[in-house]
Amino acid sequence: MGADRGADAGEIAVTAGGHKVYGIWISPGVGYRYTGVASGVAVNGQPEGAYMVASGTHVGSDCCFDYGNAESTPADTGNGHMDAVSIATTCYFAPCTGSGPWVEADLENGMFQGDNGSNTANRGNNSPFVTAVLKNDGQTKYALKGGNSQTGALTTWWDGGLPTRGGYKPMHQEGGIILGTGGDNSNWNRGTFFEGVMVAGYPSDAAENAVQANIVSVGYAGRTDVPNGPQGTVTGPGGKCVDVAADDTGVNGAAVQLWDCQTWAEDQHWQHNADGSLSTIGRCLDIEGNGTANGAKVELWDCNGVGGQKWVQQADGSLRNPQSGRCLDSPSGATANGTRLQIWDCNGTAAQKFSVNGGAPVAAPGGKCLDVAADDSGGNGSAVQLWDCQSYAVDQHWYHNADGSLRSLGRCLDINGNGTANGTQVELWDCNGAGGQNWQQRTDGSLFNPQSGRCLDSPDGATANGTRLRIWDCNGSAAQRFTLS
Incomplete structure (x- = not known):
């Protein structure tokens, strides 16, 4: 355990309804906490509910990727002093079904899937986006539900009694709030958080079903298991x-x-x-x-x-x-x-x-990205083409060097044979300082090669995946809009 640090605000981006949105990328040491008793948050056996949308692929088994009610100070004060929803591969009480991750309830000193911890009916969910739901009446019962945030309905994994181990009937919540840590501030796990809500009272099944339908309608899309942005390995x-x-x-x-x-x-x-x-x-x-x-x-x-x-x-x-x-x-x-x-x-x-493999994407015609054929292998002579933008694709991250070269996968954007004629295709090749590897961004959005006097071009303005790129007389058209980030 140690002091929490904040997440990098730009670490993970996905889309919702076609719009770029950011999540919170939790890695060891990252976490958030409200110390004290938050207004309106359940205490001492009061009922409450919570849900979050989180990654089912960026997960771990350490303690703790939690969201919800926790101790008012960062210390374990005993059973029943937490009421937080978690998604993790932590099988705290064996046996567990499959390898997870499972939606679980962190009620302090245990990640519970049922009344005594274990619940083999909970089969987990490893979707890129998972809706995780916990509700607790604070006295005798609680429920766990989960589902794919991109499609379908919720599945009820537990709807029954609180743990029979001492201290959980009734609950003893303290009204603190945590995200990405445990109640005692254990911050060793990982996860990705996109949205969440805590409410007073014991939500109805109808309310939870409506929440899930709304989440699905948002249209989350993207990869949630890798950080994105200008970084690369x-x-x-x-x-x-x-x-x-x-x-x-x-x-x-x-x-x-x-x-x-x-x-x-x-x-x-x-x-x-x-x-x-x-x-x-x-x-x-x-x-x-x-x-x-x-x-x-x-x-x-x-x-x-x-x-x-x-x-x-x-x-x-x-x-x-x-x-x-x-x-x-x-x-x-x-x-x-x-x-x-x-x-x-x-x-x-x-x-x-x-x-x-660092750098940033090069925006290309048709909303596509500058891409190297063959999925991140990048040998000499590899075709350079248009492809759907993928934040996780290393071969879509380009670094513009001081000598004018554009590099990805350790090689440079190169004109085949160091050519200068209209129609000469571009490729990936060992960086060698040749004129055919020099690219200058112009104010009209084009990438100009000084040696040939021509611009990077998509033939006839094509925007299909796999369109092989070339050089052509600079003309300011949309076919020549390649913008460096």
Whole structure:
């Protein structure tokens, strides 16, 4: 347990009714709490109800991704002092059916699915968006319901007596409010929260059914298990990801290491900034003590613009620090989880292959995005095309370098054969500084290639998925609107 920190407001975006909306991305250390007794919130056995819409794919089994009534101070004050709804893979009372996640009731000192905890009728729901419902009369009974927030009705998983273990009949709620933590402020779990309500009284089934119908009508859409935005992973030796030690806490001096890639790990998503820095969870990849010697370790530190925080992707796949003239390196080419990274003389070996997949989408004709064919593989010669925008697609995140190149998956947007003729197709290729890899944003929204004097173009203004892109005489048409974020 520790002090809570707020979520990154732009960490997770989905759509509702076709409009972009943001959720709250909860990772270890993130949480919200109202300390004290909130006005209108149930206390000492009063009835209440709550629901939330949360991710069924960004989930964990640690304590606790809760929303609802909790202790008025961050301490476990005993059974029945909480009344919060949770969605997690926590099987607190075995047996459980399947692998979850399950909608559960955190009533303090237990994640309950039935009267004594276990309830094999609760089969869980792993939909991208899950409606989780809890109501409690505070005296003898409670109910748990859940459903897919995108379609269908609620399923009742429990409607019966409160736990028979001591302290729950009646309840002893204290009227605090939590989101993303447990009653004692345990903040080690993860989840994604989109909306929620707490109400006084014991809601009717009809009211809950109406709420679910309204949620479905909103039309939630999108992927909820990965953070989005301008960040991308930095893939290193052995296919591991550049990671910050200690699960998304990211204090100054935190070790930067290799670890298995985890789509939900906030501290594995890095933004390559215009000043050359690489940042995650609010801090920058930094060389200890702004050092320049072989073997100097790298860490996370407040972004401060020093030379030890500048990183330039090289054509051979390495990340070079200009101040030291050395490259990010895994000692002796190690690939084990927890391998602490360092700088070392640039040598082009596998120990120094770190591919920055950061950047941001390039908006293209027809509301599509600039995309690389073949789902994030990105070999030399891969077609560059139009495709539906996908926040999780690494090959739709492009970084505009100071030399004018546009990079994704460690390679550059390239004109085939360094050509200059109308109709020459574009592709992905090793970054090499050639004129066919220089792209300048113009005020009319076009991307201009100075060497050819032509612009990136969608043939005949096509907007279908898979449309292969080319260069063509600049004409200011919609077919040439490619806007850098």
